[in-house]
Structures are given as C-alpha cells and as structure tokens.
Amino acid sequence: MTTVIQMLINGILLGSVYALLGVGMTMIFGIVKLTNLAHGEFIIIGAFGSTLLAQALGVDPILTLVITVPMMFIAGVLLQTVLINRVMLQGSEPALLVTFGLSIILKDAMLLLFTADARHANVPYSTATIRLPAGLHIAVLDLVVFAISLATILILTLFLRHTYMGRAIRATSDDTAAASLMGVSVRRTYGIAMGIAMATAAVAGLGVGMRWTFYPSSGGDYLLIAFGVVVIGGMGSIPGTLVAGLIFGLAQVIGGANYGMLISYILLILMLAVRPQGLFSK
Amino acid sequence: MKKLDIFGRKNANTKSITSGLKQVRVLDGMPMLIACIVIVAALYVLGAAGVLNSNTQRYLLKIFLYCTLGSMWNLMSGYTGMTSLGQQTFIGLAGYSLTVMTATYAMSYWVGFLAGTVISAIVSLILAIILFRMRGMYFAVATWVIAEALRTFFTSWKFVRQGAGMTVAARPYPSTTTIYLIALTLCIIALVVIYFLLKSKVGLGLTAMRDDADAASSVGVDIFKSKLLVFVICAIFTALAGGVFYLNKGSIYPAGGFGISWTVSIVFIVIIGGIGTMAGPVLGSIIYVILEEQLAKLPGGWTNIVLGLIAILVILFLPDGIVGTLQKKFNFEILSQKRFSKE
Numbered sequence: 001m002t003t004v005i006q007m008l009i010n011g012i013l014l015g016s017v018y019a020l021l022g023v024g025m026t027m028i029f030g031i032v033k034l035t036n037l038a039h040g041e042f043i044i045i046g047a048f049g050s051t052l053l054a055q056a057l058g059v060d061p062i063l064t065l066v067i068t069v070p071m072m073f074i075a076g077v078l079l080q081t082v083l084i085n086r087v088m089l090q091g092s093e094p095a096l097l098v099t100f101g102l103s104i105i106l107k108d109a110m111l112l113l114f115t116a117d118a119r120h121a122n123v124p125y126s127t128a129t130i131r132l133p134a135g136l137h138i139a140v141l142d143l144v145v146f147a148i149s150l151a152t153i154l155i156l157t158l159f160l161r162h163t164y165m166g167r168a169i170r171a172t173s174d175d176t177a178a179a180s181l182m183g184v185s186v187r188r189t190y191g192i193a194m195g196i197a198m199a200t201a202a203v204a205g206l207g208v209g210m211r212w213t214f215y216p217s218s219g220g221d222y223l224l225i226a227f228g229v230v231v232i233g234g235m236g237s238i239p240g241t242l243v244a245g246l247i248f249g250l251a252q253v254i255g256g257a258n259y260g261m262l263i264s265y266i267l268l269i270l271m272l273a274v275r276p277q278g279l280f281s282k
Numbered sequence: 283m284k285k286l287d288i289f290g291r292k293n294a295n296t297k298s299i300t301s302g303l304k305q306v307r308v309l310d311g312m313p314m315l316i317a318c319i320v321i322v323a324a325l326y327v328l329g330a331a332g333v334l335n336s337n338t339q340r341y342l343l344k345i346f347l348y349c350t351l352g353s354m355w356n357l358m359s360g361y362t363g364m365t366s367l368g369q370q371t372f373i374g375l376a377g378y379s380l381t382v383m384t385a386t387y388a389m390s391y392w393v394g395f396l397a398g399t400v401i402s403a404i405v406s407l408i409l410a411i412i413l414f415r416m417r418g419m420y421f422a423v424a425t426w427v428i429a430e431a432l433r434t435f436f437t438s439w440k441f442v443r444q445g446a447g448m449t450v451a452a453r454p455y456p457s458t459t460t461i462y463l464i465a466l467t468l469c470i471i472a473l474v475v476i477y478f479l480l481k482s483k484v485g486l487g488l489t490a491m492r493d494d495a496d497a498a499s500s501v502g503v504d505i506f507k508s509k510l511l512v513f514v515i516c517a518i519f520t521a522l523a524g525g526v527f528y529l530n531k532g533s534i535y536p537a538g539g540f541g542i543s544w545t546v547s548i549v550f551i552v553i554i555g556g557i558g559t560m561a562g563p564v565l566g567s568i569i570y571v572i573l574e575e576q577l578a579k580l581p582g583g584w585t586n587i588v589l590g591l592i593a594i595l596v597i598l599f600l601p602d603g604i605v606g607t608l609q610k611k612f613n614f615e616i617l618s619q620k621r622f623s624k625e
Contacts, residue, residue: 035419087597093365094597096419097549100367101597104546105590108583220542224430227423258438265431272424273412 002135007253013142015249016149017211019242020204021222022229023153024197030236031173031193033092034084037099040223041106042198046072046205047214048114051121061121061206062148068202076198077191084194085187103219110216121209145207152203156196157238169193173236221261228268234278243279307614314617322470329462339462343530345571346462346469350523351544352551352563354516357476360558361485362512363492365418367545368425371409371432372402372517373524374539378442380525381534385451391529394452398525399518406517410510417495426542433540447535450528461530468526472519477560477617479515484508546586547574550593556603560617565605 025039036042049068054061079102087098128140160166171179172189180186208214208222228248233240251267252260271278325342328334334342351369359365376398383394409428416424437445456464479485487503499505528534547570555566570589577585600607609615 035423083594083598090597090601092418093359094601096365096422097553098594098597100546100549101590101593104586105594108586108590112582112584112587220430224427227427231420231423262431262434262438265427265434268427269412269424269431272420272427273415276416276420 005134006136008250009136009138010142011250011253012246013138013146013249014252015246016146016242017204017207017245018225018229018248019245020149020152020200020207021226022233022241022245023156023238024200024204025223025226026230026233026236026238026241027156027193027200028197029230031169032080032084032088032190034088035096035099035227036197037096037223038103038106038219039197039201039226040219040221041103041110042072042076042201042219043205043208043222043226044110044214044216044219045106046202047121047209048110048119048205048216049202050206051119051209052114054121061123061210062144065203065206068206069199072198072202073195076195079198080191080194081187085190103223107216107219114216116215116217118213118215119209120213121206123210126210141210145210148203149207152200153238153242156200159196160238165189165192224268225264228264228271231268231276231278232271234280237278237280240278240280306618308618309614309616310618322466325466326463329459329466332459334462336458339458340530341571341575343458343462343465343526345567346465347523347527348547348551348567348570349564350465350469350472350519351548352555352567353472353476354519354523355548356552356557356559356563357479357512358516360552360562361480361492362488362509363495364509364513365422366425367422367542367549368427368429369516369520369548370540370542370544371425371429372406372520373527373544374429374432374436374534374536375402375405376521376524377528377534377539378436378448379521380528381448381450382442384453385448388451388453391450391452391456391525394450394529395522395525398521402517402521403514406514407510410513413513414506414509426545429540429542433536436536436540442536445536447533447538449533450531452529456529458530461526465523465526465530468519468522472523473560473564475515475519479512480560484511488512543586546589550589552603553593554596554603556606556609559603559605559609559615562603562605566603569604 021043024042025036028034028036028039046068049071050061050064053059053064053067057064084095084098087095123141123144125140125144129137130140130143131137160170168179168184168189169192171182172184172186172193176186179189204222208218225248229241229244231244232247233242233244247267248264251263255261255263329339329342351373355366355369376395379398379401380391380394383389383397384391387393409425413421413424436442442448480488487498487508490498490501491503491505491508495505524539528539551566551570552563553566554569555562555564573589573592574585577588596603602610605616
C-alpha cells in the first residue's frame with residue numbers, strides 16, 4: 001500500500017513537470033495551428049540558460065528566470081514574426097519542416113557552444129527529503145519544481161482568461177477570421193503566443209535542469225513527452241495538459257527506468273489511433 | 283491540401299493556377315529513355331570494370347541509396363500527402379535483420395535482405411492500421427514516435443546486445459564493387475517502380491487524393507487501398523536501402539539505425555531537389571552526399587547546422603525546390619506523371 005501511494009506521489013510530482021513541458025507546445029498547436037518540432041530544443045536552451053547563469057552569478061537557478069523568461073519571450077516573438085509567419089503562408093507542412101530544420105540547427109549549435117557534456121542545475125537542497133508518516137517521503141527538489149510548474153500553468157491560465165491580450169489569443173484560437181475582423185492583429189497574436197510558449201519553455205528548461213542531467217541532444221526526448229502531453233490532453237487545452245502530464249508521469253513511474261518511456265510511447269500511439277482529438281478537446 | 287491564407291490576405295497561390303494554362307513541355311519518351319539507359323549502362327560498366335576506385339564507388343553508392351530513400355519519401359509525401367518523419371523504423375529493422383541473420387545465424391546477406399524486407403512489409407501493414415486513422419501532422423509525429431519506441435525497445439533488448447550494437451558478419455564479405463552494383467540496381471528498380479506507379483491509374487488517384495481526399499474518394503478512388511499500396515512499397519524499398527547501407531557500413535546500434543538523423547537527410551534531399559517531382563530527389567541526393575562529405579572536413583559538427591539553414595532558406599525562397607522552380611520557370615517537366623492531352 002505504501003509503495004502504491006509513494007508511486008502516486010512520485011507520479012504526480014513528475015507529471016507536473018511533464019505538463020509544463022507540454023503547455024507551450026499546446027498553445028502553439030491550439031493558437032498558431034503549428035506543430036513546433038523545435039520545442040524540445042527551446043526547453044534545452046532554457047535549461048542551459050538557467051544552469052550557466054546560476055553558475056556564473058552564483059545564485060539559485062530559480063532566480064535566473066528573471067533573465068531567461070524575458071529573453072526567451074523576445075526570441076519567440078522574433079522567430080514567429082520574422083520566420084514562421086512567412087512560411088505559414090505556404091501551408092502547414094512547410095511550416096512543420098521549418099521547425100524541424102530549426103530543431104536540428106539549434107541542437108548542433110548547442111553542441112558546438114556547450115560541448116556534449118552532461119549538465120545539471122545544482123541547488124543546495126538537492127538531496128533533502130521531507131519524511132511523511134507511514135514511511136512515505138517527498139524530495140524537496142521535486143516539490144519545488146512541482147510548485148514552479150503549477151504556478152506557471154496557473155499564471156498562464158489567468159493571463160488567458162483575464163487580460164485583453166489573453167482574450168485576443170483565445171479568440172484567434174477559436175476563429176482566426178472572426179478575430180481578425182474584430183480588429184485583432186493575427187500576426188501580432190501569433191508572435192506573442194510564440195513568445196509565451198518560449199517563455200514557458202524557459203521555465204520548463206529550469207525544471208528539467210533541476211531534476212535531471214541534460215545534454216544538447218536531449219531536446220528530442222522532451223519534445224516527444226511534450227507532444228504526448230499535448231495529444232493526450234487535447235490540442236490547445238491547458239487543463240487537459242495537466243491531466244495528461246499526470247497520466248504520463250504515472251506511466252513513467254510504473255514502467256521504471258527501462259520501460260517507462262516505452263510505455264509512454266505506446267500509450268501515445270494508441271491514443272493517436274483511438275482518440276486523436278485528445279481527452280479534453282473542445 | 284487546402285491553402286488558406288491565415289492573415290486574411292488574398293490567396294497567395296495564384297501562380298500555380300496560371301502556370302497550368304501555359305504549354306508544358308514534358309521531357310520523356312524516346313530521347314529521355316535513351317539518355318537514362320546510357321547513364322545507367324555507363325554506371326554499371328564503370329563500376330564493374332573497376333574504372334572507378336573504391337572511394338568513388340562509396341560516394342556513388344551512397345548517392346544511390348539516398349536517392350532510393352528520398353524518392354520513396356517523395357512518393358509518400360510529395361505525391362500521396364503522407365509526410366512521415368519515421369522512415370528510420372524500416373531502416374533500423376532492415377539493418378538489424380541483416381546483422382542478426384549474418385552474425386547470429388551465420389546466413390548469407392541475401393537472407394538478411396529478405397528477412398528485413400519481409401519484416402518491414404509486415405510491420406508496415408500493422409502500422410498502417412494505426413497510422414491511416416491520422417492525417418497531416420498527427421501522422422508525421424506518430425511515425426516518429428513509433429521509430430523512437432523501437433529505438434527504446436532495441437536499446438533494452440538483450441538479443442540484439444542492447445545499446446552496444448552489433449557487427450555485420452557476412453562471409454565472405456562482399457567487395458565495395460558488389461555493394462555498389464547492388465545499390466545501383468536497387469536505385470534503378472525503385473525509380474522505375476515509382477515512375478510506372480505514378481503513371482498508372484493508381485498514381486493519378488494518389489495525386490488526386492493528396493490534393494483533395496474527399497473529392498478523390500467521391501469519384502471512386504479507393505483511398506485506403508492506394509495509401510496502403512504506397513506505404514508498403516515505401517517500407518520495402520526503404521528497408522532494402524537500409525539493408526544495403528548497413529552492409530556497406532558494417533555495424534549498427536539502436537540510436538543510429540532508428541535515429542531521427544535519417545529523416546533529417548531524407549527531408550533535406552527532397553526539399554532541396556523539389557518535392558513532388560521525379561528528378562528532385564535524384565538531384566537532391568547528389569547535392570546532399572557532396573555537401574555531407576565536404577562539411578565533414580570542417581572542424582566541429584557544422585554539418586546539420588549548414589544543412590538545416592539551407593533547408594530553411596530553400597523552403598522560404600524556393601518552396602518548389604531546385605527542380606520544381608526550374609520546371610515552373612521554363613515550363614517543362616522531367617518524366618511527368620500527368621497525362622497531357624495531345625494537341
């Protein structure tokens with residue numbers, strides 16, 4: 001019984017990070033209608049940013065978000081307005097292939113810049129655990145990353161619900177033509193959506209760097225997790241992302257180190273075949 | 283594929299409509315056939331007679347294999363609208379079939395090729411059941427996920443020595459000339475199969491299906507059957523090319539055999555050459571192999587950075603690729619699958 005509850009706890013803690021990995025991708029999917037195959041690399045850029053800045057400045061990696069989040073936001077806006085908006089005029093497949101090209105460029109550029117060494121964002125509390133009754137325990141690090149993930153998703157939800165820009169983004173997502181007739185600049189909205197997606201990737205990168213070691217080539221693994229979360233949760237649905245993240249986290253914890261990923265992949269393929277619109281689609 | 287302008291401007295695709303009105307010269311028939319036969323015969327004779335040294339042979343055999351892979355991907359994506367990011371599934375399966383048959387069971391490499399082909403055909407039939415429920419990006423990413431799932435599985439499968447990989451042990455090991463001739467033959471068969479498939483009624487149905495699946499189905503194109511045919515043919519030829527590649531390379535490991543870098547190369551070849559053209563992947567594979575060899579000489583890993591940049595620039599400025607752009611500009615088509623009315 002204790003093991004089951006422990007697995008559940010671990011699965012939930014892990015699932016929150018997975019949800020954070022997927023939330024930026026689901027926004028781009030839902031709003032820009034684009035499969036961003038470079039999202040994994042964006043996450044790894046965020047991870048490198050936080051890890052290296054924390055080392056250089058000698059501060060807690062969480063504080064580096066003050067720098068990485070705005071930087072990534074600007075990079076996302078530029079990327080969308082300069083490059084992707086232009087390719088999207090040619091249809092969805094050229095845009096898909098451009099993000100694919102971007103992903104291989106970024107991966108190898110990081111390899112050149114940062115070498116193939118394993119990296120990790122060190123925190124003083126990395127080995128601390130909280131003991132609970134009945135032999136249960138929670139790692140402080142996991143709990144911190146859990147809190148960051150939930151906070152990010154909450155802020156994003158509030159932004160989309162209660163601000164003018166958020167409403168414009170949701171309107172564009174629901175009906176691009178109608179939103180554009182109501183005076184929403186579609187180009188600008190797409191740019192901001194990509195900026196927000198990259199900002200969430202910066203936070204997700206911090207989570208990845210704190211919980212695991214990562215390499216310049218790790219992007220593909222996180223992209224597939226993010227994609228799985230997006231598909232299972234339903235394109236563009238943020239609550240769906242949370243639930244799907246938890247499902248993925250549990251699958252991972254149950255499958256263990258060897259078969260966790262395999263179970264997740266099979267789950268994802270089955271989901272794609274049976275209910276491609278996801279659990280929470282509109 | 284429906285082309286909606288997302289920014290509410292007028293349709294940017296009027297060019298393709300006007301070019302349809304002009305007279306298009308098709309380069310095929312007798313002169314083209316003779317030219318092809320001369321080139322092919324020269325490649326055979328030069329290879330078999332030992333005029334080409336083994337370095338040149340390796341260059342060329344890589345071009346033949348990439349040309350096979352690219353042409354098959356082009357058949358799926360450019361003509362049928364199934365953009366796969368997971369053809370490495372079949373390359374890996376074929377590579378491992380070859381190594382297991384030659385190393386574990388001490389059979390001839392031909393048995394290895396046969397096993398790879400049969401396994402890939404069966405796997406493609408099973409995958410088709412799942413994949414054909416999806417369209418567009420779902421299809422693309424699902425194919426990739428399948429390849430990744432296989433990579434993870436092979437990395438922990440003891441029978442194939444897990445992540446450490448295996449060595450091909452064909453006895454006697456074929457010479458570079460033999461592999462060159464096998465690769466050349468494979469490439470020619472692949473191109474001939476694609477050409478006649480596209481010329482046939484099935485091929486016309488396929489392009490109709492790519493442009494508008496609902497309309498094609500309403501005029502009697504059996505979508506499922508046509509897609510299945512293409513998918514299985516592509517799986518078989520991709521597997522054969524993968525088998526020959528690993529016979530040349532000599533060893534395989536999961537991250538290589540099922541790696542996404544296969545798709546990177548294939549997509550590059552087809553995009554550069556011109557998606558949806560017969561000659562595009564041929565030109566693309568020549569450019570790719572030359573670039574790859576030249577870039578490998580640079581210090582550091584610049585290859586993918588340069589290839590990725592070129593691919594993005596081509597998508598931005600030459601969306602029809604080199605061959606496609608030339609064809610549109612000068613109103614000709616090399617070996618078109620279209621049937622033009624004779625006037």
